[in-house]
Each structure stands twice: as C-alpha cells, then as structure tokens.
Amino acid sequence: MLRLPFIALANLLLLLRTLLGAPFRLFAASHRPAYVRFRLAGDPPYREQRKPRFSLGGGSRPEPADVTSLERFGESLRLLAKDPKVKGILLEVEELGLPGAKRDAVVALLAEFRAAGKRVVSWAVMVDTDTYPVLCAADEVLLAPMGRLELVGYSAESTALGEGLSRIGIRPQFIRRGDYKTAPELFTHPAVSDIQRRTVESFLDERYATLVDAVSVARRKTPDEVKALIDQGPYSGPRAKAMGLVDALVDEADLPLHLGLVKVEEGKAPEDVEDTELEALDTYLETVPFPPVKWRRMKRKPRLALVPVSGIIVPGKGNAGGRLASTDAVVKALRAAGRDKRSKAVLLYVNSPGGAAIASEQILEAVQRVARKKPVIAYMDRVCASAGYMVALGAKELWSAPHAVVGSIGVFAGKFDTSGLMNLLGIHKTLITRGANAGLLSFSRGFTDGERAALEADIEEMYQSFLGHVAKARGRTKEEIHALAEGRVYSGLRAKDAGLVDKIGGFEEACRYALSLAKVAPGDFELKTYGAAERRMSVLRLLMGAAQPQTYSLCSVSWSLAGQERETLASLADETRWGAWLRELVREARGNPSG
Template identity: 70%
Template sequence: MLRLPFVALINLLLLVRSLLGLPFRLLASRHRPAYVRFRLTGDPPYRERRRARFQLGGSRPEPAAVTSLERFRESLRLLAADARVKGILLEVENLEVPPAKRDALVSVLGDFRRAGKRVVAWAVSVDTDAYPLMCAADEALLAPMGRVDVVGYAAEATALGEGLSRVGIQAHFVRRGDYKTAPELFTHATVSDIQARTVESFLDERYVDLVDAVAQGRRKTPEEVRALIDRGPFSARRAVEAGLVDALVSEADLPVHLGLVKPGEGHEDETELEPMATYLATVPFPPVRWRRLRLPPRVALVPVSGLIVPGQAGSSERMTSSGSVVKALRAAGRDRRTKAVVLYINSPGGAPLASEQMLEAVQRVGRKKPVIAFMDRVCASAGFMVAVGAKEIWSAPHAVVGSIGVFAGKFDASVLLERLGVHRTVIVRGENAALNSNSRGFTERERAALEAEVEEIYQAFLAYVAKGRGRTPEEIHSLAEGRVYSGMRAKGLGLVDHVGGFEAACGRALELAKVPAERFDLVTYGGPKQRLSLLKLLMGAARAQVYALCPTAWSLGGPWGTDDLEEMIRALGLRSGLDSPESGRLP
C-alpha cells in the first residue's frame, strides 16, 4: 500500500505534463509527417536497455536510430493506427544482426505492411546479410553511388599445422571423436573433409534462405536469384538493371521521390522526413507510460558471451567468467519480482570446470523458477553444457549448436627455442610432472594419462547432456563426438526443444512460471562490463585450464574475428593446453 501514493503522484505529474503540452501538439499536428524515418544500423538489442538516469560521457544514438526491436515494434504499431501516416522510410547501414534478429525485423515490417502502410527501404551500400531486409520492403532504393554486394556466403576454415611447424612449434593434441575438429586448427596442414562438410552444411541452409527471401521480395524465381547472386557484386546502375533495387535516389531527393515535396521546389529542407520523436510531438494524445499500481512480472536475462573461463573476473563480449555468471544467476534467483530466467548463450565453448560451475548454478535456480536457454548465434561445446541445465532450450534456426566432444593437448616449442639459442633441460620428480612443459612433446605415459582424462571428461559430458535432455548416454554419444548442428537440425535430433525467437522464448518462460505474459520487464543480470584480456587471465592461472572451442564459430564469421583467434592461440601456447568439452553480444 505504500506504493499507492507514489504511483498516484507520478501519474498525476505525467498527466499534467501531457495536458500542458497538448496546445503545442495540436498546433504541430498540421505538420504531422506522412513518412517517419528510421535508421537501422549495427546490432540493436531485442529489448530496450535501461540507461542510467545521470550518465556522464558516452554517445547517445541518433534521433532516428532503432535502439531495440521492442521499441521499433511499438513505434510501427502506433504508426499503423494513424490514418494520416502513409509509411516509413527505413535507412539500412552497416547492419550486423544475426539471422534471427533479421527475421524478427522482417516480421515487424510485414505486420506494418499488412496494416495498409508502406515501407520504403534506402541504403548507400548493402551486403548479403542485410539485403533480405530490403527485400521485405514495398520499395528498395539505393544511393546513386551505392552498391549491392549480394554474392552469397563464404567461410574460411583455417589450418595452422604447417605454419606452426615452420616456426618451430609442434602441436600435440588428443581428441575424442573424428568430428571434434578444433585441434585440427593446430595439427593439420590442410582443412579436413569433415570440417569442410560441416561448414558447407551451414552455408547450404543460409544460402537457401537467402534465395527464398530475395525471390519472394523481388518477385523472381529461385533460378533467377541464384543467377543474380553469381553475377554479384553490383554497382548501383547494374543493381537497378538487374531488378535488385527499384530506383536510384540520393538522400536529398528522398522527399521528392516520396511525394512530400514537388519537383523543382526547394526541397533542401527535409523536415518531412522526421524521426519518431518528432512524430510524437504532433500527436495530440501520444502514448504515456503510466505507472501501474502492480508492477509487471520480471524476466531475468543472464548472458553467457564468448569464451567460458574459470574465476571471478568480470565479463566482456568475448569472454565470460564462471564467477560472474554464477553471481548473476544467484541474484536472479533471489529477486522476488523475477518470475523466470532466460539464459542467453553466445559461446563457442571454454573450460569444462567453469561450465560445470555454471551448469550447477542453472540447475539450482531452476528449482526455484523456470530457466530457458536461448541462442541465436553459437551455443557449442562447453556453452551447450551450460544450456542443458535449463528447463527448455530454444534456438534460432541457423544458430550453431552442439559440438559435444573433448580434446586436450599442448604446444611443443623446443625447435623454436633451439633456433633462438634458448636451451632448456627438463628435470622431473614424478613420471607426469612435465606433462604441461612446452619444451618437449608427450611421453607415452603422459599421452596415456591425457587420453584417460579426455575419455573421463567426455563420458561426464555425455552424462550431463543425457540427464538434461532425458536421453541415455548412448543416444547422446551417437549425436556427439564433436558433431555440430544448426538449430533446425538440432531440434529434429532432440538437442533443442523449440526453434523460435527471443520474444517467444521469454513468453514461454513466463508461461512455465504460470504468469500472464502480456507485459513484462526484462532486466539483465551480469553481462559485459569491461574489456578483459584472455591472455592476462590465462597467465594468472596456476596451471593450464581445459578449453572447449568450436572452430565452426570462427569459420562462419561469428562475433569473433581474426584478432580473437590469434589471442586464443597465444594464450593456449603459454602452457600445455588441456582443451576439453569443445563446444558475444547481448540480445
């Protein structure tokens, strides 16, 4: 009851502010824009991120920028109900969303168009990933100097074995399963057929979706689309001739093209192409976020992004420590308003010790409230081990899932040291005391001990997944040994419960909690707070840790690039690397 007077006071202030602005909005309503401008760039989150009330420094988004899919959806719903609004102008620039977010954006645009409104997409340059979004518009426009770089999908699988040997480094690894191809990055001179076929299977799925999206949006046959892709990239002139865009229009001429300014008039004033904030200033009664007496239910979002490492360090988009995730899960479990937890995983794997700690924390929270694991990019190896602790696993259709397997090994730098004039003598007390030494390879006894450890960790991994998925270890073994699947294939094999989007996963979490899901707050616990150094963390370890990595994540151009791969190689080379159950960006 103590909340009642505060809610009443805040709502009264909101009402007064709305009434005071009413005369000004009535005067401005004569100039309500017929088209509202939105700028889609980067990787906007699924839901709006809360900003600090008093935040110093940093840059604020542009007025027209889409700050979240949630806010974009709300804006288009409001515009769809306004008879004076003809449509929107959607500027697409440097879009970096995963296929799942792109599909969600296409769905939002589709709802807007079905309401009788028009979507005009405009870009200076658009690539293969972003072009399907332009195909979802009624009209696709390109700047006269622009390009359409629709060329299909390419992936680069890497083999460093010969290169390492040339500088005097030999990689010695043990793996469990032929499909556990991560060690091949360091041991093989060329990319294996298994690794190539794995990457090709993902490219095939994405290519089919690309052809279907372009064929439907541009009213062409699949054969015509495939022929066009093979002719790419396209200059602006060739893109129009090929029917990939409808017209070439400069930014200054957009008002004329949309019929907002007559040709020949001084259209340098582009006030008609205003963002959503300007539109709201022309609506007599814009939506007001009234404070409710009863707070809406809360869904906790706990991100697991990047490499999974042990310790209490913070997290970044490239790496997550077990301590930070465990702490976040505990906080979500204690929060009484939090009715369910969504575990967002975007990880190629990491240390099994760290993932087991996270798994135990997920299971502990799951005994209090439902936990849903969701992935839209990569959930592989140690990342998948964390996911199996959830009540249900949700995946985007083209997410990288699985890679249940184990590998372990180290780098022998003895030849390199000899070339540099560095001489080392290994003196031991204990047969396996020098197991982690980089000054020589494994002895037969050391290799046998390593193989036994790999087998033990692999069997434990199978047991975790079997328990989480309600299967037998033998059934999981037939799907494991490092095999990697897309979300769609993983669903058919029983490794994933549902293929769907982020909002659907949140709704399902509240459904399991038996809470109405019409409206809820999303609050992030944990997540990236600072930039961490993987090299620094590993150097501080008392001994080499076990890491589980999925090379397909790098091959398919995920959130990790060449710099991350080089950093990982340097880090693994510090000590003997026991790299085990192999297998981001916040939503």
C-alpha cells in the first residue's frame, strides 16, 4: 500500500508533462512524417532489457532509429498502424545476425503491419542469404546502387584433423557411445565421415527449402526459378535489379525522394533538392498531440522469470564476460527464480552445444526442483544438444524453433597422446604411478588396455544414465530413446516428430504458454532475467581434459553450421587455427599450460 501514493504522484507528473507538451506537439502535427525509419541490425533481443536503476555509464547508446528489441519494434508498428496520416515505414537492414526464430518473428510483425493497410519499404547496402527473406517481407525491396546481394544458398564446413595431428606426433584417443556422436571425429578421423556429412546435409536441406519457399512467395517466382537465381549468385546491385530480386536501386540520400516525401520543382534536377532526413519514431512522437504514455500501474504486471543456459555447460564457478554456462551461476539463477514470488512461471532458454555430464545433471536437478514450485517451459531457438538437451528435460514442456539443433543424446571421452610430439621436441617424461589406472589422464602416453576398459565401462554407464533421464522425462522406454539417440541430431521440426520436443513455436508464444500454466490471464507481462553467460574457455583445454566422462558431449553439427549459429560458436573461433592448436599442445607438452 505504501507504493500507491508514489504511483499516483508519478502518474500525475506524467499527465502534467503530456498536457504541457500538447500545444507544441499540436503545432508540429503538420510536419508529421508519412514514413518512419527503423534500422534493424545485429541480433536485438526478444524483449527490452531492463536497465539498472543506477549506472555509471559506459557502452554505446543506440541510434534513434535502432530496433532495440522485437517487443519494442512490435509496439511501434502497432502504434503507427493506427495513425491514418502514416503511410508506412522504411526498414533499413544492416549486418543481421538473427537466428531463424527471430527472423520469422520479424517477418510476422511486418506482415501484421501490412495487413493494416500500411506499406513497408526495405533498404540495404549488403545483403546475405539469411537476411534476404527479411527484406522480401516488404512491399518494395531497395538496394543501394553500389550494394551487393550475396544470395548464394547455405554452406557448412566440417573439419577432420586426424591426419594432420598424426604428422606432428599427436594421437587423439577418444571413446564414444553412438556412431552419430561425431564430435571426436574432428581429432580422430583423417576425413569427414559419411554420418557427419549426412547430418549436416539434412539441416542444409531444410534451411534451403525454407529459403526457396520464402523468396518464391515474396518475389512471385516459381521454386525452380528461385533455385536458378540462387545458383547464379552473388549479385551486384544492377544485376539484382535486372533479375527481379530487388525493385530499385536508390542511394540513402535519395530515399525521401523515392518515397515521395520531397517534391522536385519544375526546372530543378533531383540532386539540387535540399536533403531531407527520414525521421525515427522519437521524432514522430513529437508530432502526436497525445502520444502513448507508460502510466505507472497500480497493480504490477505478472512476471515471467527467464533463466538462460547459454554456452558450454561446465562445473564450478565462472567469471562474467564470456560464453559458458557454469553450474554455480545457472543453479543460483534457478534458485533465485524459484524464490521470486512475483515470477509466476519460468522460461528456461537453452542455447548450448553440450558440456559436462555432471554439471548438466546438477542443473537438471535444480530445474526439477523449481518445476515442483511453478511451471517451467524450456525454449530453444539455436542449439539444444547433448548436455544442453539434458538440462531442458527438467521442464514441463520443451518448445523449439523449427530449425534449432536438437538432440545429440550420446557420450564421448578421451585424451591426446602427445608422446610422439614430445619425442620430436626432445622432451622426455617418466610416468610413475601407484594404482593400475592412475595414469589415465596423462598425455605422455596412450591408454593401457585396463584404462581403456575402465573408461568404456564408465562411458556406457553415463550413456545409460542419459537414456534413463530422457526416457523418464519423455514418457518412453530406454529402448525407444536409444533408437533415437547414439548422438543423432535433429532439427526442431524433426525432433517434434520424434517426440523429443513438445511444440514448435516462437519465443513470445512459449512465454505466454508458461504463464497460462500458472493460470495468469492473457495480457502484458514483465520478463526478468536471472543469471548470465560466464567466462570464456579454451575448447581445446576442455577437450584435452576429457579423459573423464564427466567432461563430455559437444555437438559437432552445431560447429559445422557456424554461419547460422554464430553466438554459440564464437568461443570456438580462436581454437580452429593450426597455430593455436599447436601452441597449446606444445605448452601442455612442456608442462606450462599458461604459456
């Protein structure tokens, strides 16, 4: 009750500010823009991030036209759709890094805006294959005259280092459970296996078909015509226009003229017309006599807790600033979400290619504890594989985007025998042990028969435990799950058909469904995030410590599809170059891991 007077006072101040500014906005109403400019770049979040109450500054401020979240973008489009004086929007697209689910959400928002009788004009300088369907969601597609349309389809690269490592005296020794658990093949195979190739091809086929369908509908061409156009890419601006892939070539400075916002007087050349800026939403709001006001609510909005599990899942603690999901951070976030009485439900957002078995089981147990208190829904739009999928099993339901990478139920473990490299470098080590398997983790030699047998038994036990968790969560038998497992990887659509996820949908749908399970009435809600990504970690170091099956299970398909999963794989980037591999291995051989 103490907050009510403060809310009333805040609303009174908002009312006074609105009333005092109304005369100025009425005066400016005659200059209300017919088109409002938005700039869509990077990977804006689904929902607006809550800003800290007290901040010392730092970081770059967004430009006035920047789309800061899909939530805010949708609110802006719905506001503009109601104004009869607004003809439409100009959507400037630049270096998008959106996963498929977010691209679908943007396209849906633009379709809703167009259905209200408004016009969408898209414009870009550089357009890649992933970005082009977003541009095609507009009524008119524009490209800068010097621009490029890199419409070439999709590709993925799989690497095999086995032969190269053997040439420098390194013998990778990995044991896996499941032929489809292909992550160790990066080190053990001289060439990419047929299984890895077929798995990657299945994802490329799905994404390619979706691309062809989107372009075919938007540009009014047959699928065969679109395939032929893709095969002829990339395109310069003039070629793209000649082939009907864009509607016109327009410089940024000429966009107002192209949209009819500037009239060229008789006898004047277009270049002699005074420059006119396309206005952003903030400028538009200055011309609306009574713009929407965010009144302070007497009754708080229902809250949904968001707990991200992003990056490689590892045990222990971590420092902020990277792409790891440490047990300590995620479990603490889950406990906080469970304790928060205002959070009626929890959305577990999983974006992980896998990680440590023991860490994922700890997080799974924490998810299950929270799920006994309030509804928990797991959502995946990029990668939810191996240990990442294990974590998601604690939720009441699993929701996936159509083309997310899902599954990879399997186990591997191993180490690198660097004895050949050490001999080349003139380094001599003597391993002295007490206990038959005490030298299991040593890099100075390979596994003995006894060590290999012990590790194989441990891996089999881990695999059976993994099957048991999945079978219990999905209401199936271990035999049924085994037929779907052994490292097999699925898209969200195929995972739904296989019974590994419950529903295909978008982020907002999953959020609202989670709240509906808590019997929260449909409407606006607040999203509060608990936890964050952790410190960076060398993937090489992670795998070199993988002789224990407690550190297993990365999904190599997500590595190969790096073009589509940049966020998940960015932490791997520095470890895929020969120089980095060799330097790290030499440091290990010299007994100086820190260099």
